[in-house]
Amino acid sequence: DQQVKxxxxxxxxxxxxxxxLNCDYxxxxxxxxxxxKKYPAEGPTFLISIxxxxxxxxxxxxxxxxxxxxxxxxxxxxPSQPGDSAVYFCAASPDLGGSNYKxxxxxxxxxxxxx
Amino acid sequence: ETGVTQTPRHLxxxxxxxxxxxxxxxxxxxxxxxxxxxxxxxLELMFVYSLEERVExxxxxxxxxxxxxNSSHLFLHxxxxxxxxxxxxxxxxxxxxxxxxxxxxxxTRLTVT
Numbered sequence: 333d334q335q336v337k338x339x340x341x342x343x344x345x346x347x348x349x350x351x352x353l354n355c356d357y358x359x360x361x362x363x364x365x366x367x368x369k370k371y372p373a374e375g376p377t378f379l380i381s382i383x384x385x386x387x388x389x390x391x392x393x394x395x396x397x398x399x400x401x402x403x404x405x406x407x408x409x410x411p412s413q414p415g416d417s418a419v420y421f422c423a424a425s426p427d428l429g430g431s432n433y434k435x436x437x438x439x440x441x442x443x444x445x446x447x
Numbered sequence: 448e449t450g451v452t453q454t455p456r457h458l459x460x461x462x463x464x465x466x467x468x469x470x471x472x473x474x475x476x477x478x479x480x481x482x483x484x485x486x487x488x489x490l491e492l493m494f495v496y497s498l499e500e501r502v503e504x505x506x507x508x509x510x511x512x513x514x515x516x517n518s519s520h521l522f523l524h525x526x527x528x529x530x531x532x533x534x535x536x537x538x539x540x541x542x543x544x545x546x547x548x549x550x551x552x553x554x555t556r557l558t559v560t
Contacts, residue, residue: 368551375453381547439489
C-alpha cells in the first residue's frame with residue numbers, strides 16, 4: 333500500500349512556463365515533506381522541504397504548497413528551465429521526536445522542459 | 448571528496464559470489480542509510496544507522512548484511528543474492544535532530560546473474 337503517491341509518471345512543459353508536480357499521501361502521521369530531484373546516473377538531490385505547520389515554502393524558483401486537509405502537496409517551478417528536466421520525488425516523514433530517518437518516497441515524476 | 452561517495456558504481460555478480468558495497472560521507476553527519484531502488488518502484492529504505500547503532504532493519508533478507516564501523520562509513524555486504532536483487536543501491540546520510548534532509552550518494556548499479 334503506497335503511502336506517498338505521485339500519480340503522474342511524467343510531465344512535459346515549455347521553457348519559461350510553470351511546472352506543477354503533485355503528490356498525495358495517506359498517512360496522517362506524516363509531519364515533514366521533502367522534494368528531491370534526480371538526474372540519470374546520480375543520486376537524488378534535496379530540493380526543498382516543508383513542515384506541517386506551514387502551508388507554503390519558497391526558495392527561488394521553487395515553491396512547495398501543502399494542503400494538510402487534502403493530504404496533498406505540490407511543487408511549483410517557475411519559470412521552468414531545460415536544466416530542470418529530471419525525475420522529481422516526493423518524500424514524507426512522521427515526527428519521530430527529532431529523528432528523521434523514516435522517509436517514505438513516491439515513485440517519482442519525470443519532468444521534461446522543452447526549449 | 449565531498450558529499451556522499453559510493454563504490455563501486457557498477458557491480459555484476461553471480462548468485463554464489465560475496466561482494467561489498469561501500470559508502471562514505473564527508474558531511475559530518477551521524478546517521479547513514481541504505482536504500483534500494485528497483486525499476487518502477489519507489490525508493491525502499493533498507494537499513495538505518497544512527498550514531499553507529501542500527502536503528503532500523505526494514506524486513507531485509509539476511510543475504511544483505513550492513514556494517515557501520517564509524518559515523519563516516521557504511522558497508523553493505525552481499526552474499527548468495529538472487530536475480531531479483533538487481534537494483535540501484537543508494538546510500539544517504541543526515542544529521543539526527545535536524546535538519547531532516549538526507550543527502551544521497553550516486554548509487555551502485557547491481558546486476559545479479
